[in-house]
Structures are given as C-alpha cells and as structure tokens.
Amino acid sequence: MDEPLVLGIETSCDETGIGIVRGRTLLADAVASSVDEHARFGGVVPEVASRAHLEAMVPTLDRACETAGVRLQDVDAVAVTSGPGLAGALLVGVAAAKALAIGLGKPLHGVNHLAAHVAVDQLEHGPLPEPCLALLVSGGHSSLLRVDDVTAGVDPLGATIDDAAGEAFDKVARLLGLGFPGGPLVDSAAASGSSVAIDFPRGLTSRRDLERHRFDFSFSGLKTAVARWVEARERAGEPVPVGDVAASFQEAVCDVLVRKTLDAAATSGVEDLLIGGGVAANSRLRVMAVERAEKVGVRVRVPRPGLCTDNGAMVAALGAEAVRRGRAPSDLDLPADSSLPVTEVLT
Numbered sequence: 001m002d003e004p005l006v007l008g009i010e011t012s013c014d015e016t017g018i019g020i021v022r023g024r025t026l027l028a029d030a031v032a033s034s035v036d037e038h039a040r041f042g043g044v045v046p047e048v049a050s051r052a053h054l055e056a057m058v059p060t061l062d063r064a065c066e067t068a069g070v071r072l073q074d075v076d077a078v079a080v081t082s083g084p085g086l087a088g089a090l091l092v093g094v095a096a097a098k099a100l101a102i103g104l105g106k107p108l109h110g111v112n113h114l115a116a117h118v119a120v121d122q123l124e125h126g127p128l129p130e131p132c133l134a135l136l137v138s139g140g141h142s143s144l145l146r147v148d149d150v151t152a153g154v155d156p157l158g159a160t161i162d163d164a165a166g167e168a169f170d171k172v173a174r175l176l177g178l179g180f181p182g183g184p185l186v187d188s189a190a191a192s193g194s195s196v197a198i199d200f201p202r203g204l205t206s207r208r209d210l211e212r213h214r215f216d217f218s219f220s221g222l223k224t225a226v227a228r229w230v231e232a233r234e235r236a237g238e239p240v241p242v243g244d245v246a247a248s249f250q251e252a253v254c255d256v257l258v259r260k261t262l263d264a265a266a267t268s269g270v271e272d273l274l275i276g277g278g279v280a281a282n283s284r285l286r287v288m289a290v291e292r293a294e295k296v297g298v299r300v301r302v303p304r305p306g307l308c309t310d311n312g313a314m315v316a317a318l319g320a321e322a323v324r325r326g327r328a329p330s331d332l333d334l335p336a337d338s339s340l341p342v343t344e345v346l347t
C-alpha cells in the first residue's frame with residue numbers, strides 16, 4: 001500500500017492547526033493562531049480560544065487542502081488531539097474530526113498532544129530512533145519521557161512539579177514588561193544581556209531534592225527569585241537591566257533542563273535525545289543541548305521552530321505512524337480529555 005494520507009487536527013490551546021502528511025512526508029501545515037486575542041490578558045483565555053477555533057476551523061482546513069493539493073475525499077484517516085489541553089478548545093477539534101471521519105467514511109485516530117510533539121520530528125529527520133529520550137517543554141508541560149514506540153510505549157521519567165518551562169518564560173516576560181507570549185521575547189532580549197550577570201537558582205538540583213526529584217523540574221522558585229531581584233532594583237531606584245535578567249533567567253532554565261536530561265540519558269543508557277514543544281524553539285536551549293550532549297556521546301534532534309510550537313502536522317505525523325503500525329482506530333464516541341496522561345498515546 002502507498003503511504004497513508006493523514007489529516008491531523010490540533011486545537012488543544014490557542015492554535016488551530018491542520019496538517020496533512022503522506023507517511024512521513026509533510027504536505028501542508030496550516031496554522032491559525034488566536035494569540036493576539038489573548039495578549040491583553042497576559043495568558044490564554046479558554047473561551048476566547050474555543051470560539052477562535054470554531055471560526056478558524058473551516059478556512060484552515062481549506063488552506064491545508066489547497067497547499068497539499070489534495071481533496072478531502074483522498075484522505076485515508078483523520079487524526080485529532082484528544083488531550084491534554086483546554087477542554088472547550090479540544091472539543092472543537094474532536095467534533096470537527098468526528099464530522100470529517102463520518103462524512104468521509106474514514107477512520108478516526110485520537111492522539112495525545114505530547115506524543116505528537118515527539119512524532120513531529122519524523123517529518124523533518126526521518127524515523128525516530130528507538131528508544132529515545134524526549135524532553136517536552138511547552139507552555140503547559142515540561143516532561144522527560146523515555147520513548148520506545150511513539151504509538152505505544154511512552155514512559156514518563158520526570159515532569160515539572162509546578163510551572164511549565166514555557167509558563168516561566170511567559171511570567172518572567174510579563175514582569176519585565178516584554179509582552180505575551182513571553183518565550184520568544186525573552187529569547188531575543190537575552191541576546192543583548194549576559195547569562196552570568198545574575199546567579200539565579202536552579203530548581204530541584206540540591207542533593208536532597210535530587211533524592212526525590214532527580215528527573216523532575218521546578219520553575220516557580222526561579223520565577224519568584226527573578227521577581228524579587230527586579231523589585232529590589234526598582235525599590236533602589238535603579239534601572240532594570242532587562243537583557244541581563246532575561247539572559248540569566250534563560251540560562252538557569254536551560255541549564256536545569258539539559259543537566260537533568262543528560263543525567264537521564266546516562267542513567268538509562270539511551271543515546272538519542274529529542275527536544276520538542278514550544279520552548280524547544282529557544283535559541284539558547286538548542287545550542288546548549290547540542291554542545292553538552294556531544295561531549296557525552298548523545299545525539300540530539302530538534303525539529304525546526306515552526307514544528308516545535310503547536311501545529312496540525314504533529315498530529316498528522318502521529319496519526320500516520322499509528323496507521324503504519326496497524327493500530328486500531330478510535331471509537332466515534334471518542335471523548336476530549338483535558339488531563340489525558342502522557343502514557344495514553346492513542347485514545
């Protein structure tokens with residue numbers, strides 16, 4: 001059989017993504033973002049996101065088909081993010097996917113958003129090494145996973161115990177007055193600062209913490225440390241060196257992420273690492289991970305930034321892998337599950 005033509009739908013947060021792939025080849029990746037509508041609130045407003053998905057769904061679907069040069073009836077399967085994410089936002093995607101699957105008479109595959117962030121790399125760098133470690137860092141999640149089979153065997157090694165890495169970037173951007181979403185803004189502000197100017201804390205790295213949380217992350221203490229530092233400067237009537245704060249904060253986040261990930265690689269003997277999720281677009285994280293991994297013989301794969309942030313191609317990529325491996329499709333009463341565990345890859 002030819003490689004399957006799979007349409008993927010992503011609506012777990014504020015991006016309406018429609019991706020079309022043939023096997024591991026990306027044909028279209030149409031994304032409509034409602035991020036501008038959330039900016040004045042400093043974070044994603046769930047009801048606003050749901051409405052925006054409703055409005056963007058059909059035009060984005062049309063755009064993806066046009067780019068890919070395919071008709072909907074040519075599609076072999078429909079994949080959709082069924083969780084985790086914002087409940088109302090997920091529902092829009094799941095309802096659209098069911099409508100398409102029923103209308104076209106094609107199988108429906110509900111997939112896990114986090115595993116899709118891993119699977120997307122196949123579109124750029126070919127089949128995933130098995131096993132591999134995956135560091136997933138986004139606005140909603142920070143997880144370290146061992147992936148033996150992206151459609152079936154995903155084991156969590158660690159996760160954040162408080163804020164997600166991207167959330168920390170967003171909060172620090174807000175307190176530096178940089179805007180939303182904060183990651184890219186902190187990233188570019190950091191370029192003009194020094195990463196060693198301020199010694200911010202590295203969460204969960206003390207000997208005691210490592211006993212219980214060796215592969216877990218914590219960014220809430222770091223965020224508070226940045227807030228206190230900035231407040232002290234303001235109280236003293238001194239200007240806040242935004243570049244230095246951004247660079248030193250970014251260094252602290254990346255240092256902990258990379259250190260713990262490489263510790264997990266050494267412990268498990270896994271020599272391939274994949275970094276995914278919105279924060280994987282961070283320029284310092286990409287450089288630091290590659291530099292340090294090279295020294296210990298670990299190979300690193302990071303999708304290009306556009307595939308790291310939420311998109312439909314990642315969902316189509318995981319759906320296509322499920323079809324390739326002969327996984328059973330989902331029932332048509334597939335629910336949207338806002339707190340879907342990462343171990344449930346196909347739903």
Ligand code: KG4
Pocket residue numbers: 013137138139140141165166167169170181182183184187277278279280281282283308309310
């Ligand atoms: O994966 P994603 O698009 O959505 C979620 O599933 O959350 O990730 C969005 C997050 C936001 O917190 C954003 O600030 C962060 O990824 N982000 C970055 C960068 N680009 C996006 N964080 C750090 N540096 C970046 N260059």
Ligand code: ZN
Pocket residue numbers: 113117138277278309310
């Ligand atoms: Zn995501």
